Every structure is written in structure tokens, then in C-alpha cells.
Amino acid sequence: MASDSEALQGLYDKHCVQGFKYAYGTAGFRYNADVLDTVMFTTGVLAGLRSIYLGGKTVGVMITASHNPPQDNGVKIVDPRGEMLEKSWESYATELANSASQNFASFQNKLKELLEILKLDLMTPGCVAVARDSRDSGPRLLAAFKTGTEVLANLQVTDHGVLTTPQLHFLTCKTNDLGQGAVIAETLYFKEFLSAWDELTMLCNIQSLPYKIRIDAANGVGAPKVEEMLGARSFFDNTFTVVNGDWKNPPALNHLCGADFVKTNQRLPQGISGDAKQGPHINCSFDGDADRVVFYYVNSVGEFKLLDGDKIATLFAKFFQELLQTAGLRDELQLGTVQTAYANGSSTHYLEKMLGVPVTCTPTGVKHLHHEAVKFDIGIYFEANGHGTIVFSEKVTELVTQKFSDASESKDRHNALQLLLVFSKLINQTVGDAISDMLGVMAVLSILKWTPEQWDNEYTDLPNKLIKVLVPDRTVFKTVNAERQLVSPVGLQQSIDDLVDKFDNARSFVRASGTEDAVRVYAEAATRQKVEELVTMVGQLVEKS
Numbered sequence: 109m110a111s112d113s114e115a116l117q118g119l120y121d122k123h124c125v126q127g128f129k130y131a132y133g134t135a136g137f138r139y140n141a142d143v144l145d146t147v148m149f150t151t152g153v154l155a156g157l158r159s160i161y162l163g164g165k166t167v168g169v170m171i172t173a174s175h176n177p178p179q180d181n182g183v184k185i186v187d188p189r190g191e192m193l194e195k196s197w198e199s200y201a202t203e204l205a206n207s208a209s210q211n212f213a214s215f216q217n218k219l220k221e222l223l224e225i226l227k228l229d230l231m232t233p234g235c236v237a238v239a240r241d242s243r244d245s246g247p248r249l250l251a252a253f254k255t256g257t258e259v260l261a262n263l264q265v266t267d268h269g270v271l272t273t274p275q276l277h278f279l280t281c282k283t284n285d286l287g288q289g290a291v292i293a294e295t296l297y298f299k300e301f302l303s304a305w306d307e308l309t310m311l312c313n314i315q316s317l318p319y320k321i322r323i324d325a326a327n328g329v330g331a332p333k334v335e336e337m338l339g340a341r342s343f344f345d346n347t348f349t350v351v352n353g354d355w356k357n358p359p360a361l362n363h364l365c366g367a368d369f370v371k372t373n374q375r376l377p378q379g380i381s382g383d384a385k386q387g388p389h390i391n392c393s394f395d396g397d398a399d400r401v402v403f404y405y406v407n408s409v410g411e412f413k414l415l416d417g418d419k420i421a422t423l424f425a426k427f428f429q430e431l432l433q434t435a436g437l438r439d440e441l442q443l444g445t446v447q448t449a450y451a452n453g454s455s456t457h458y459l460e461k462m463l464g465v466p467v468t469c470t471p472t473g474v475k476h477l478h479h480e481a482v483k484f485d486i487g488i489y490f491e492a493n494g495h496g497t498i499v500f501s502e503k504v505t506e507l508v509t510q511k512f513s514d515a516s517e518s519k520d521r522h523n524a525l526q527l528l529l530v531f532s533k534l535i536n537q538t539v540g541d542a543i544s545d546m547l548g549v550m551a552v553l554s555i556l557k558w559t560p561e562q563w564d565n566e567y568t569d570l571p572n573k574l575i576k577v578l579v580p581d582r583t584v585f586k587t588v589n590a591e592r593q594l595v596s597p598v599g600l601q602q603s604i605d606d607l608v609d610k611f612d613n614a615r616s617f618v619r620a621s622g623t624e625d626a627v628r629v630y631a632e633a634a635t636r637q638k639v640e641e642l643v644t645m646v647g648q649l650v651e652k653s
């Protein structure tokens with residue numbers, strides 16, 4: 109630790125300002141970039157402490173505000189296996205930030221208290237790997253973060269520069285897997301997923317994609333990364349186009365484009381037209397840090413059709429169910445899906461009733477979904493907004509290897525077993541990843557020889573709408589039952605239920621956002637007109653409460 113109080117104060121004074129109250133939300137700290145310097149400094153300290161606490165394992169830190177507007181930024185800590193920070197440490201992160209936001213003495217006391225509670229041996233070396241997205245506040249906030257890491261004397265900091273969020277998760281995990289001496293760079297990421305793609309296309313004899321893909325990269329960091337990655341394989345020559353790839357122009361980030369814009373507005377982003385002259389193709393949109401992807405197409409009568417996270421989850425569920433059947437592992441490996449309350453009711457019905465695949469519902473935020481998904485052997489989790497992945501248990505590899513060595517198995521069965529393993533490599537299991545998920549979806553569509561329409565026709569979404577309501581204090585909105593019911597403000601849930609009862613096939617719920625200063629209202633109903641009516645009325649109830 110900075111040897112004396114004076115040195116510590118010197119570091120503190122460089123970046124900390126007083127007065128702002130922070131909270132570690134759905135995806136870390138996320139606010140207007142102007143108020144983030146203090147929390148960046150304390151996150152530098154805390155990430156270091158977390159690494160030391162874990163015996164020197166590398167802890168990741170991502171500076172991003174994902175789908176938020178360009179003036180925002182944020183930071184989140186990634187645990188050594190690439191998962192989100194353990195829950196109990198979220199409060200330490202919040203307390204340390206708020207103490208620094210009071211004054212130097214509070215910060216110093218809180219740090220001392222944390223060292224005592226956590227019984228940290230400061231001689232243990234620690235390692236932190238940091239990356240940022242393309243926002244223009246990134247370099248300034250990175251500097252504040254690095255000053256925070258200087259509070260701990262034995263901390264090694266690796267700055268990976270500009271990466272997508274899933275690249276940082278992946279590299280954090282790899283650093284710990286490969287250990288000292290290994291060269292950890294983004295080429296590892298490209299190599300890993302491209303090798304899996306090569307293996308898959310060879311195994312399934314796929315010479316080219318069935319149609320072209322247009323990628324809306326939200327003018328974010330996903331643009332240069334996907335271009336570099338796919339550009340490295342002749343397989344992808346003339347098959348993909350990146351639109352909204354202006355990542356060096358930060359004000360354009362997420363503006364009229366990107367996964368969140370497309371999902372929320374249920375329309376094409378800027379730069380992608382519904383022009384049928386383009387030949388057979390599919391479109392997809394990444395979000396600003398490329399950990400989400402949604403697909404879409406324009407049908408023969410010119411309608412915009414969204415293939416969101418629910419559609420991705422159901423596609424994978426159907427595919428893996430059939431693959432397990434062919435592999436002869438349907439009874440031995442448990443396939444399951446995890447959704448949040450924002451999943452379209454039709455998708456849940458399709459999974460449970462049509463496919464017979466179990467569905468667990470958790471609160472919003474991939475950390476919650478991931479936690480439940482690992483309870484299955486093949487756990488598919490996607491938020492409706494396209495954020496998600498698939499996790500495979502060790503039992504999958506064990507059983508596949510065991511069965512594979514059985515020469516009496518048929519060729520089809522051998523292929524299915526191999527395909528299971530290849531998919532477990534093609535999918536970035538550490539976290540939702542727009543690039544890896546996109547390749548996963550394209551692989552499934554190529555194998556099934558499905559058009560976007562065929563994928564879409566598996567079930568029809570109920571008309572739905574998500575709106576934001578600004579309230580004086582969103583913290584009064586408290587929920588239970590995986591965020592589907594409000595317990596505060598008292599009486600509001602009853603009024604919502606009474607209203608929903610008046611609509612056919614309807615559902616609506618309200619919760620405070622964990623990333624924006626707003627309350628979200630979601631509604632589904634039998635028709636587009638009815639859903640507009642319902643969401644507006646629930647929104648009015650929220651405003652009045």
C-alpha cells in the first residue's frame with residue numbers, strides 16, 4: 109500500500125471529487141462519464157484487493173457503458189474465470205466508492221476496515237487486466253483507475269487497450285488458465301473461435317454461408333474486432349458487411365443503431381435498408397461493447413421481423429435437443445434454458461410446452477442468469493435483448509469422450525458427439541458475446557439449412573413494448589418473484605394487476621433499471637394496439653405513484 113498517509117492522499121487527490129453517491133448496478137457502476145473519476149480510482153483499489161484476496165489470480169476490469177449513450181461510461185469487475193464479480197464484493201465496491209466520495213479520511217478508514225475484514229496479506233502479489241471500449245472518456249477514466257491500482261504496491265496491471273467486453277472476460281479467464289509466462293493478447297481470442305469455426309465447417313461440410321450477413325456494429329468496438337476476425341478467413345470473403353462501423357467517432361456510438369435501438373424500437377437501424385434487391389441475407393446488430401446481438405430481416409411484404417435473444421435461445425434449445433437425441437445423450441445430459449421476466453411469453457410457452465425444455469426465470473442481469481444456467485449440463489441463457497450464451501458442464505465432455513471411443517456407435521452418432529464438442533468451443537462460455545453468438549447462430553442455420561423466415565416461424569411473438577418512466581426516486585420501486593411483482597410502492601402492484609385483468613393474453617411488470625435513472629415498464633398483449641394502451645396506462649400508474 110502507498111507507504112504513508114501522505115502518499116495515499118496524493119493518489120486520492122489526483123482524481124477524487126466529493127459528493128456523488130454510487131451503487132454497483134446490473135452491470136457495475138454506470139453513470140455520466142463526468143462523475144466517474146472517483147469510482148474509477150476506488151475500482152482500481154478494489155480490483156487489486158480482489159486479486160490479492162484470491163491469492164494473486166488475475167481479476168479483469170472493463171471500462172464501458174455498453175448500450176448507453178456516448179456521454180455515459182462505466183466500470184465492472186470480472187472474476188478470474190471470466191464471471192461477474194461475486195455478489196458480496198459488490199457492496200465493498202460501493203462502500204469504498206462512497207467513502208472516497210465523502211472525503212479522504214473516510215476513504216482511508218474504509219480501506220483500513222476492508223483490509224481487516226478481508227484479512228489481506230498485502231505481500232501477496234496481485235494481477236489486474238483492464239480494457240476499455242471506444243468511448244472518448246475512456247482514456248481519462250483509465251488513468252484514474254490506474255492511479256487507484258498504485259495504492260497497492262505489488263499489483264501488476266496489464267492494459268489490453270480497446271477490446272469488446274467479452275474479449276476482456278475471455279482474456280481474464282485465459283490468463284488464469286495459462287498461468288505465468290503465457291502471452292495473453294487478443295490474437296488468442298481470434299484463434300480460439302476461428303479454430304472452432306474451421307472445425308465445425310469441416311465436420312459439417314459447410315463450404316459457404318447460405319446467405320450474406322449485414323452486421324450493424326453500433327459504431328462501437330465490435331466493428332474493428334469482427335472485421336479483423338472474419339477478415340482472417342477466406343471463408344467469409346464477400347459474405348459479411350459491417351455497417352455503422354465508425355468506432356473512431358464516439359458521438360455516433362449507439363446513435364440510431366445497435367442492438368438496443370433495434371430491440372427497443374423494433375425497427376431497422378440507420379444504414380440498413382429493407383431493400384429486397386440485396387439478395388438473400390440476414391441482418392444483425394451488436395451493442396456498443398459487443399456483448400449482445402439481435403438478428404432481423406424484412407419479410408416478403410416489407411415487415412420488419414426481429415429475431416431477438418428469445419429467438420436465439422429457442423433456436424439453440426431446439427438444435428441442442430435434437431443433437432442430444434442423435435448423440436444418444438438425451439437422458440443423460442440435462443438441457444435447460446434461463447430467461448428473465450422480459451422474455452416474450454410465446455418463447456417461454458414454446459420452450460416449455462412445444463419442446464419440453466425446462467425454463468428458469470431470474471432477475472435481470474446476466475450474472476443472475478449465468479448462475480442458474482450452470483446448474484444444467486447444457487444451460488442456454490439469453491436476455492430478450494440478445495445478451496447471453498450457452499454453458500456446458502464438465503459432464504458433457506466426459507460423456508462425449510466416453511461414447512466417442514465406443515466403435516459400435518453409428519456414424520451419425522459420432523458426428524453428433526463431435527458437433528457437441530465443437531459447439532462448446534465455438535461459444536464463448538465466459539459471457540454473452542455478440543461475435544461468438546453470431547457465429548453460433550450462423551452455424552445452426554447453416555446446418556439446419558434454415559432461412560431467417562423458417563427460424564422465425566417456429567413461434568409468433570406476442571406484441572410487446574418496453575418503455576422508460578422518469579421518476580423522482582427509482583429506489584422506492586422494490587420487487588420480488590424474479591422482479592415480476594412490486595412490493596413497494598404499496599398498492600401499485602394491485603392496480604397493475606387489476607388493469608392487466610382487463611386485457612386478453614396480457615402481462616405487465618415494473619422495475620427500477622439497474623443501469624439508467626429510470627423505471628422500466630414492460631407489457632405484452634394480444635394485439636399491437638392493446639399493448640400500446642396497456643403500457644401507457646401502466647406507465648401513468650407509475651408516474652402517479
Ligand SMILES: CC(=O)N[C@H]1[C@@H](OP(=O)(O)O)O[C@H](CO)[C@@H](O)[C@@H]1O
Pocket residue numbers: 134135174450472473474491493495620621622623624628
Ligand atoms: C430490460 C433490459 O434490457 N435491461 C438491460 C439493462 O439492465 P437494466 O437493469 O434494465 O437497466 O442493461 C443490462 C446490462 O447491459 C442488461 O443485462 C439488461 O438486460
Ligand SMILES: [Mg+2]
Pocket residue numbers: 174175273395396397398399400
Ligand atoms: Mg453490452
